[in-house]
Amino acid sequence: MHRRITSPDRAHILLTAAALSVGALSPACKPLEVKQPEPQLSLETDARISVRDSEAPVVRTRVGKRRITSVLNIPARMEYGDFVWTDDAVPAGKSWVLVDLAAQTISVFRGGHEIGTAVTLFGADQKPTPVGPLTVLAKLKDHRSSLYDAPMPYTIRLTGDGVAIHGSNVREGAATHGCLGVPLDFAKRLFDELAVGDDVVIFADAQAALGAGAKQDLARASR
């Protein structure tokens, strides 16, 4: 039994096919993948621990999301005053910072790839460092604290009342009045890497915040 396909029917068919095609190609029909330039790094390299975009932890910033697709493979435990910086073969991308107060570490990322990490000082119990997503407000190379009369080299200001990342003498037993103190060489590299407006996310406990979400996803996927 045949019947002619009129023009309105043909239009409906084409529209439906187009809608289905768009829907199939949309992020709703396949796992969400953040479009990033293909890294030049090998997943098998010993210098990094890498995961695919769909497996990367997601960090929420003030304006969007950042993914951690590779971190530096540091076999030893870092001590106070230690830092690592390597950006070999890391493609260009938006720089951002993740601070984990529970681990006393600060990590710098370019795109989704970690390029540097250091042990950091942070606010004392009575002068805690604020947590949450922040933004680089200003960069001051040879700043001096007018409140405490102390040098703050390579200051990267994060809040309006003076909380910043700056070079410091990082050692055990020390704390700040809210700032994040990092080794001087690391502060210099970080100063050159970041720009005003870049994201800085401070966690009280990054593994709990990011790992809890990951484990929930694992539990849902395995049901």
Place this chain on the structure above:
Amino acid sequence: MSRRRNQPVILDAPRLARVVASAVISLRLAPAGRKKMLVAAAAGVVVTAGAGAYFTDGATAMTSKGVNLLDAMRDRSPGSRSAGALSNKGQTAGAPAQTVANAATQPSARALPKTRVRVAPPVAAAAGVPAAAGSPAIGGTPPATTLASIPPGSAGSGGGLGLPPGGGGFIPAPGGGGGGTPDPGTGTPPPVGGEAPPVAAPAVPEPQTWLMMIIGFGLLGSVLRRRRTSTAYVSNEGHKGLA
């Protein structure tokens, strides 16, 4: 086709072609009333998928690899700071005896006392930020030396480095100040530290998502519109027996 529950359905090219072909065949063979239902249903699916893509938070299922990556970051840590490290309590000049008695347990460094007290600026002079003494222009010239890459494992140690003795020399106390240059224009109180989690940012829909929602609504609109207008369908009743 069997698959595990909660597994995403991935529409690759062959599967997509089969879906589109079956949709086209269904529309061609369906009577007029059912055709409208199918088109409306397809439009509804498109709109729902678009809305779902918009409202989901974009969280993807992390495998154990993603969790191990966080473990690698934690393994390099020197550990958590001991509780009560370097509070600002007991910094008054009238408690030297207690300081000496607790020297064995107190950390050797002391928090810097304030050298000046912030004064609320007069209302007339509230505009602008005062120039901090010695602070250069923002975004100064980066150092001329190129960044030397340090291979992982051979970390640079800053423990022995002293900070530049700018001005009267650096006081080897914990990390400089958290106050910095006061900004009288804001007058905001210092942020209260705590366990507040990062603020969740709203999801930003992809352009494909927007397009899908628009097309879906357009389909619904066209279906509703065709119901009101008179349509001329070729009736099947007069063609019985013909090839």
